[in-house]
Amino acid sequence: MEHVPRTDISPLIARSWLLVPASKPELFEIAQASDADAIIIDIEDAVAAKDKAQARADTVEWLSTGHRAWVRINDAASEFWSTDCAALKDVEGLEGIMLAKTESASHVDDTADRLPEGTRILALVETARGVLHVERIANAPATFRLAFGTGDFKRDTATGDDPIALAYARSQLVIASRAARLPAPIDGPTLSTDALADGTRLAKEMGMSGKLCLTHTQAAAINAGLAPSPEDVAWAHAFVRAFEESGGKITDGSDLPRLARAQKIQAQARDFGIEAEATALEQLNY
Template sequence: MTTYVSPSPGQKVQADLARSWLLVNAAQPARFQAAEDSAADVVLYDIEDAVAPKDKDRARQHVVDQFSNGHTGWVRINGYGTQWWEQDVTELAKYISHELDGPQENGGLVGVMLAMVESSDHVNETAARLPGVPIVALVETARGLQRINSIAAARGTFRLAFGVGDFRRDTGFGSSPRALAYARSQFTIASKAAMLPAPIDGPTQGTISKNLIQGASIAAEFGFRGKLCLLPEQTATINSGLSPSQEELTWSHDFLADFKKDGGQIRNGSDLPRLSRANSTIELAEALGIEWIRPDSDDYSGTATDPYP
């Protein structure tokens, strides 16, 4: 899989691993610097839902100005079929970064989140207009969820995202994890089947750490590894909640040490999934620059001899 790596404020972590995706209203450029200075893995200049129709052109121009001034970043664009989509892709196509597969030294567009995706054609038409640009397909309606497998399999789809608020408005579902369990599961299953990175969950409201931690925990439980954020203050908590914990890293290192001590041979039916879990946890932590520090206490969740949870 091609990854898109950038040391710029617009994208600090490669997009297939990015945890916090911070939406910043592009009609309010005074907010741009705070977004770039935040802990967000990816800054998304939003010219879609956050922007009133009368401000769309102005918001798009603010993003163009950012790219012209050497900034890099992602943009949430308006849905295919809206009156603004054509203008979005036409203008942004002029600023596609020439270094999509490497470190960003010059300004430009490195990716888009396409709103209101209801068909693979929506993604592919956008990809044709923005060649080489990774597209996160934001699925936000019942119609989109019904077609999520074909959307995930579309050539242009880089990653899936769940537009929780609009989905609830469209369907009448409540906000509880139980009410949205089926929908969230479909994102993860479709992503896995299409060999995409793990999906991105919708945002949690507010800045209360307890709520953000719970929101990240719910996302992780359903196999999501990214989450939309609405405020810069949310990003550090979301990053932490969607990263391997020290307890998980300790379990992983202890399991691998125990496995190696026993000769590195499969001992029972739970070894293969546990081996995969341990290796993937350590690899993810290394990719995210998370250092393993063994907790002072051995009271962590899971041990090297536990059955695979």
């Protein structure tokens, strides 16, 4: 398949994060051409121990031939972590690292020490210890963004599938991210396509701005669900216009918070390239 350049969405605001098994290099190009805002080649849970060496080599080869992606490496307590870091240290196409089962700031620090200065690290929090120490993880100098590994967290804590069971953990990631001035965190995947809309809506409601996915077919729905709706953007444009036409007059204590929300929505619309549809809706209603 011919290489297709990816849409330039900053990882600071990326919505769909597609995990691609490193043991299936035939999927790399499919992922590259998908709607996903970011690609993560997975050499951790998606690869059996006996296959990790070959998967790691295939990943390095692909990233060394004009392609770019993040890579999920094995956790810092595993026997594979050191080899993963060494193999990826000088790879030109590496966007950054997702560190599996991050449980302390030292896991992030130690990983950063083995990689080139400035390498971005997504700290994947997926255990009780990780949630307990999430504030320190968020404040580690190399932490770029937090992500929530829901599957492993449920296994570690015997938590069920009901959203309320994971609400505390999700909130901890959101609060820690905000307090550390990080982008909003990335939620775990929704395995059922039928439940994807609800899962994406939940992530947004909890204050998360990204979501992992295991298949490229889910990316478009996640992108739409985590972006402002055309109605939101039309409201934002109308509110800002009315505010400016009034000369910036403050009528009550809600005006400035609403202005900040409207300006944020406008920025997201520009970043995600969804202004045209919203503008058409606004003109229809104006």
